[in-house]
Amino acid sequence: MKIPFTLFAIAMFISFSSCKDDKEGSFTLHFKPLYDGEPLQMFSTRPGTGTEQIQFTHLSFLISDTKLLTTSGQHDLIDIDYVDLSFDDLEDAEDGFSIKYDEIPEETYLGVRLGVGVPPDLNSKDPSQFASSHPLSKTGYYWEAWDSYIFMKIEGRLDTLGNGNFDTGFSYHTGSDDLYRVLEGLLDIEVEGGKNQDLNIAIDYKNLLEGINIRSNPQNHNPEDSIQIARIVNNFQQSIILYP
Amino acid sequence: MRRAFKTISYYSILIALVIGLSRCHDTIDIEPGVDLTHIAYQPVPYSPLIPERFPALEQPHDNHMTIDGIWLGRKLFYDPILSIDSTISCSSCHQQFGSFTDQLAISPGVAGVTSRSSMSLINIGFHHSGLFWDGRVQTLEEQALIPVEDPKEMGESWERVEEKLKDHPTYPADFRKAFGIETATMITRELAAKAIAQFERSLISGGNTKYDRFARGEIFLDENEYNGYLMFFDFEPSVPDAECAHCHNAPLFATSDFFNNGLQESPDFLGFVDKGLGLFTGKPSDNGKFKAPTLRNVAFTAPYMHDGRFETLEEVVDHYNSGGKSSPNKNALLYPLHLTESQKSDLIAFILTLTDSSTLVNEAFQSPF
Numbered sequence: 001m002k003i004p005f006t007l008f009a010i011a012m013f014i015s016f017s018s019c020k021d022d023k024e025g026s027f028t029l030h031f032k033p034l035y036d037g038e039p040l041q042m043f044s045t046r047p048g049t050g051t052e053q054i055q056f057t058h059l060s061f062l063i064s065d066t067k068l069l070t071t072s073g074q075h076d077l078i079d080i081d082y083v084d085l086s087f088d089d090l091e092d093a094e095d096g097f098s099i100k101y102d103e104i105p106e107e108t109y110l111g112v113r114l115g116v117g118v119p120p121d122l123n124s125k126d127p128s129q130f131a132s133s134h135p136l137s138k139t140g141y142y143w144e145a146w147d148s149y150i151f152m153k154i155e156g157r158l159d160t161l162g163n164g165n166f167d168t169g170f171s172y173h174t175g176s177d178d179l180y181r182v183l184e185g186l187l188d189i190e191v192e193g194g195k196n197q198d199l200n201i202a203i204d205y206k207n208l209l210e211g212i213n214i215r216s217n218p219q220n221h222n223p224e225d226s227i228q229i230a231r232i233v234n235n236f237q238q239s240i241i242l243y244p
Numbered sequence: 245m246r247r248a249f250k251t252i253s254y255y256s257i258l259i260a261l262v263i264g265l266s267r268c269h270d271t272i273d274i275e276p277g278v279d280l281t282h283i284a285y286q287p288v289p290y291s292p293l294i295p296e297r298f299p300a301l302e303q304p305h306d307n308h309m310t311i312d313g314i315w316l317g318r319k320l321f322y323d324p325i326l327s328i329d330s331t332i333s334c335s336s337c338h339q340q341f342g343s344f345t346d347q348l349a350i351s352p353g354v355a356g357v358t359s360r361s362s363m364s365l366i367n368i369g370f371h372h373s374g375l376f377w378d379g380r381v382q383t384l385e386e387q388a389l390i391p392v393e394d395p396k397e398m399g400e401s402w403e404r405v406e407e408k409l410k411d412h413p414t415y416p417a418d419f420r421k422a423f424g425i426e427t428a429t430m431i432t433r434e435l436a437a438k439a440i441a442q443f444e445r446s447l448i449s450g451g452n453t454k455y456d457r458f459a460r461g462e463i464f465l466d467e468n469e470y471n472g473y474l475m476f477f478d479f480e481p482s483v484p485d486a487e488c489a490h491c492h493n494a495p496l497f498a499t500s501d502f503f504n505n506g507l508q509e510s511p512d513f514l515g516f517v518d519k520g521l522g523l524f525t526g527k528p529s530d531n532g533k534f535k536a537p538t539l540r541n542v543a544f545t546a547p548y549m550h551d552g553r554f555e556t557l558e559e560v561v562d563h564y565n566s567g568g569k570s571s572p573n574k575n576a577l578l579y580p581l582h583l584t585e586s587q588k589s590d591l592i593a594f595i596l597t598l599t600d601s602s603t604l605v606n607e608a609f610q611s612p613f
Contacts, residue, residue: 042529043529055572057529057573088529126297127299128297128298128299128495130299131300131302132299132373133372137299138499138500139493139496139499139500140490140491140493140499140500140501142493144479144489144493144494145477145478145489155575155576155577156576157576166572168579169574169575169576169578169579170576171576171577219485219487219577219579
């Protein structure tokens with residue numbers, strides 16, 4: 001009599017396990033670079049201010065404390081992730097940089113929250129304190145003079161005369177605790193068991209650089225030169241478009 | 245009769261010589277199929293001394309450093325047995341006196357010269373991706389396999405190297421002690437590469453340089469060095485930002501990233517003589533990008549750049565001060581710096597605080613032969 005009972009228990013366990021799987025889905029964020037509403041690939045020439053022309057050569061940033069918002073609180077997704085939007089091909093730029101989160105409980109979430117950069121508790125550390133597989137191990141993403149990770153990199157070159165000669169390189173790196181920003185997007189995100197739900201986050205770099213005079217101030221790094229990068233950071237929210 | 249006696253005497257002397265010479269060896273020849281299990285396999289883990297503020301030295305789960313593993317790797321590193329004509333070893337291009345470079349613009353190989361300058365191997369164990377100037381492999385174990393079969397470097401086949409190692413009088417026992425093989429037939433290229441990787445991971449330098457002691461608050465830098473330090477890291481708005489730390493960040497003074505540092509003018513992505521990273525990724529925009537090597541011990545690693553084009557640090561600083569040559573993917577952080585002669589000199593003074601001459605005489609790094 002014991003054998004049938006054991007089989008029954010196994011069957012019940014499998015059955016319940018299956019039920020549990022059905023109540024979890026996945027959620028994928030797709031980050032996409034835009035310029036003036038159009039997909040942005042690196043080295044493509046776009047109109048700048050006046051007769052200037054602009055090309056981007058590298059776009060990346062760190063996101064942190066990514067969460068899905070619920071009626072009762074939040075569902076944590078991941079502490080830190082590195083997003084690289086430096087796509088050479090238009091098709092890749094249209095597809096964007098994707099991060100998939102598995103085992104998301106089935107629910108209709110109210111929105112998403114994420115930090116752009118590194119929150120102060122982690123920003124007090126440095127790359128040597130992380131394993132090489134961790135996004136915060138990147139020494140090229142740490143700036144000693146700030147005692148801070150670099151939160152975002154925007155690099156490219158400018159044709160100041162509009163004659164096809166890209167004569168000025170520019171580079172804006174943001175960082176430091178003061179410039180850490182948490183963004184929230186409110187829209188229904190319905191995660192169904194066994195299915196994936198997408199959320200697109202498009203970032204328009206024309207809006208991001210609004211108010212920046214690239215020609216007169218193409219670089220920033222020293223601790224007292226934070227006006228330009230503060231402007232970029234504060235432009236972030238208005239530069240984002242969320243859509244399912 | 246006399247002739248026969250002469251012949252017998254000749255052969256007797258020859259045999260005696262062979263026997264005599266073979267007895268001179270302190271090891272016994274081991275046939276490839278012979279059981280090695282009588283030799284003890286008792287791996288002793290090696291705990292490297294990691295300088296303060298350095299990252300952890302990560303080791304692959306299947307290749308943890310051991311005393312015998314490093315010893316075998318050290319022998320293989322210094323042994324020209326890896327090359328087709330027994331003239332080139334790893335150490336031919338990575339010599340201890342040059343902080344594990346050969347101090348040549350282009351390194352030598354069995355076919356004359358190779359394609360690039362040799363890169364310093366100090367602290368290479370802290371790099372977990374993008375090895376070689378062009379980033380073509382991701383681990384030291386993969387890296388160690390490449391030069392043997394490169395026709396310009398060692399020009400040998402791994403099949404032949406494996407046979408030479410199996411037939412060698414001492415290597416089978418060394419492999420037994422390092423990896424626990426049971427017969428010499430179990431010697432493989434993968435094990436040889438693992439041993440070399442272990443030795444390379446042991447090449448740690450730093451911790452007691454002038455910079456390291458300054459960073460720990462133990463000493464002051466002099467005025468010139470300190471001014472160079474401020475420019476290197478852009479600590480002080482009143483001095484120019486030399487933009488060095490983007491590619492050569494502390495504590496390793498290197499990154500695992502790749503940059504076009506303006507060495508060649510090109511109107512497009514296809515005009516680079518050496519495509520660098522682009523050779524490996526196939527991405528045109530990666531053409532002309534190279535790994536940023538460590539600046540630790542850069543005093544001993546001239547000439548500089550992947551092609552050894554600059555003979556002195558002064559030439560290197562002049563290059564970066566000029567903003568480099570134009571090309572579509574030249575790094576955006578290269579632009580005319582307008583450093584004065586005094587500022588350039590200060591920058592070099594700081595870079596020289598990264599000198600650790602003890603690496604050049606460290607007995608653990610020396611040839612075992």
